[in-house]
Amino acid sequence: MSSRERPLSPHLQVYRWQVQMVTSILHRATGIALAAGALVLAGGLLALMLGPDSWACFTDMASAWYGKLFLFGWTWAFAYHLLNGIRHIVQDFAHGYSIGAFVRNSWLSIIGSLVITAIVWVVALNGGAA
């Protein structure tokens, strides 16, 4: 084995940014964020189980500015991971691999996630779906 510095494979910084790599990176990032969000959900259900006081503590935090920011981020991460996940399942069936379709579907994931986030928050801020 040579101890000489081996050339490294070209990494992110040498590529021109394109939507395909953005959707790939975002899928991972939103997945990690949603995994953390699942623990917050567990905390929320625990608070609801423990009674009115702890539930009030949880909803106070959820309705504070940082709670709303977290929930807004969670909504977008969820919407993006959902749409892009569907894109991945479609690709698992060997559809959408031409460059044109790949780029179009990637943009559909991104723009669609923003639309879903907007719809959810318009409904939520107008008093909920009930």
Added chain:
Amino acid sequence: MSRFRTPLKNVRGLGAAKTGTEHFVHQRLTATALVVLGLWFVWFVVSLVGADYLAAVDAVSKPWNAVLLVGFLVATFWHAQLGMQVVLEDYVHNSLLALALQVSVKFIAVLGAIVSIFAVARIALAG
């Protein structure tokens, strides 16, 4: 080489990786479940905006909601563990650290699932 292999080894076709397509299949199965359960969950939470404590308890207590919620929680923590496993496999190369993180992620995912499902069950069965 093939005469040293047992027929069972050939049938399983797993090779040096020692696992087959379970991870891939379970990731896709939980993902498919989460398309439906996730959309339901978002609708469920949005319908509870502005609800007080009793309304929230009442909503979680409804049998269909409790069942769907537990389904969502199982699929979520399972899918999250599978995804985090791949992320760690890709980026953490120190085998001892990787092992510690993989075990931690599995424990946290299982703990999160147990705690949240216990909470739903206790709320749903209390009344």
